[in-house]
Amino acid sequence: MSIGHESGVWPSLGETLHVLTFQGGFNTSVVLVGVTLLGVAAGLVGTFAVLRRRALMSDTLSHATLPGITLAFIVAVMLGASGRSLPVLLAGAALSGILGVLTVQFISRHTRLPEDAAMGAVLSVFFGLGFVMLSYIQTMATGEQGGIGKFIYGQTATMGVTDATVIGIVALGTTLASLLLFKEFRLVCFDPDYATVLGWRISLIDLAMMALVVAVTVVGLRAVGLILVIALVVIPPAAARFWTERLWVMAVVAALLGGLSGYLGAAASALFPRFPAGGIIVLVAGFFFLLSLLFAPARGVLAAGFRQLRLRRDIASQHLLRGLFEAGEAGGGEVVPAAALRSRVHGPAARLALARLTWQGLIARRPDGLRLTPKGREEALRITRNHRLWEQFLMAYADLAPSHVDHSADLVEHVLSSDMVEELERQLKARGRLPRHAGPPPSPHPLASGA
Structure with missing residues (x-):
């Protein structure tokens, strides 16, 4: 598959485009397709493994494959x-790998660990057992042991058409099986107790899920290596989780990210064969x-x-409007000096709120202070009324x-809906704590003014 430069020289733009557009040769194109399908399958299957909290089990599975690889080599020779x-x-x-998973289940069920x-x-x-057997293989006079170590780190660049075809077929079959069992996997991931009530055998569904993880892990050893193959199962679903709250969208995004990771990584491995694929x-x-x-709109750091x-800006805006209203209510006049609102107008959020309220026409700035506009007074009246309704409810x-x-x-x-306000009014009216006029109830601490 290698078309890159062993000397480490960067490939030209033409070589890069040829590989990315499947024009780098038949062998290279087949490997790209196979590894891309592997990434799609790993992302899709990994979605359920991550949601089912089986990521560490998958890691155990990948490391437990090394004794099987070495033993299969010895027996075949x-x-x-x-x-x-x-x-x-x-x-x-x-x-x-299956023996390793069964061993974990046996230990956890029959011991106190x-x-x-x-x-x-x-x-x-x-x-550790696998490494001991790998060392033994290196002493065998077979002449074939040179490529066994590639299963530890992966070597996409040296894959042949047969290798890529096997990977592609298994990955495609795993993807189809995941789609067919989508409903059952979803039920087990989110509500296993309800699935049990419906008559589903959770153990069998878990076994099917782990079987698909085994298939993806094992078939990915040649391309990614047993140490890092688990990353292809875990990272795409973990990345997809930032983008959505819906399972099917998460599965699609995880499959897409996994496929892109495999595609771009395999292409880079073809261009730079000296680096581990x-x-x-x-x-x-x-x-x-x-x-x-960083950038996902649903759960990304920047969006959050x-x-x-x-x-914080909205809360500061409401506090500022209520502060102006209460200051005027306490006899401060229509224009309130900014110094009287120092406790409410401080910090970046409060300054941003003041600028926003001024831009929206709710507050008018005067040389001697701040004043509520008619529109701002109406909004401040609503906020103050909700605040005092809740105060009266807590006291009552x-x-x-x-x-x-x-x-x-x-x-x-800040979170009182119109229905909640109506319920507060009904209960306070029954206790005689609601004023007859449409304004807010009297403040229980009138001396607080607008500060």
């Missing part, structure tokens, strides 16, 4: 067959994760920070002292 046959090595990896401790023990023991593919997936972490700032039903209700009302007044 002893029988006179080729020890580097991919189907033989993958069969050994699958059996060893928690599942994470069992997984750590099995992962370490199986991986598994590391490149995982780095591409990690780049997508970083982009999702923007929403928090907007919420929670038996709180007037000095203890202001802070609670400050927190709640």
Whole structure:
């Protein structure tokens, strides 16, 4: 598959475009398709594994495949067959991985060790055993052991058409199986108790899910390597989780990110064969994760920070409007000096709120202070009324002292819906605490004024 430069010289733009557009040769194109399908399958299957909290189990599975690979090589050589046959090595990896998962389940169910401790023990023991057997293979006079180490780190650039075809077929089959079992996996991931009530056998569904993880993990060993293949199962779903709250969208995005990671990583491996393919593919997936972490509109860091700032600005806006209203109510006149509102107009959010309220025409700035416009007074009246309705409710039903209700009302007044306000009015009216006029109830602490 290699068309890059062993000397480390950067490939030309033409070479890069030829690889990315499937014009770099038949072998290269087949490998690109195979690894892309692997990424799609890993992202889709990994979505359910992550939601089912099976990511560490998948890591154990990937490390537990090494003894199977080495044992399959030894047995094949002893029988006179080729020890580097991919189907033989993958069969050994699958059996060893399944044995590792079953060992974890046996330990966690029949001993006092928690599942994470069992997984750590099995992962370490199986991986250590695999390295011992790998060292033994290096002493065998077969002449075929040179490529076995590639299963640890992956080597996409040296894959052949047969290898890529096997990977593509297994990945495509795994993807179709995941789509067929989508409903069952969704039920188990989000409400296993309800699935049990409906008569579903959770253990069987979990077994089917782990079987698909085994298939993706084992078939990905050749391309990504057993150390990093788990990253292709975990990182795309983790990145997709930042973009949506819906499972089917998360599955599609995870499959897309996994496919792009495989495609771009395999292309880079063809252009730079000196670098390990598994590391490149995982780095591409990690780049997508970083982009999702920062820029995803649903759960990204920047979007969350923007929403928090907007919420603080809205709260500061309402506090400022209420402060102006209460200052005028206490006899401060229509124009309130800015110094009288120092406790409400401070910090970036409050200054942003003041600028926004002025731009919206709710507050008018005067040389001697601030004044509510008619539109602003109407909004301030609504906010103040909601605040004091909640204060009256707390004093009437929670038996709180007037000095203890202001802070609670400050927190709640911003989320009171119209239905909640109507219910407050009905209950306070029944107790005679609601004034006859449409204005706000009297403040329980009138001396607080607008400060």
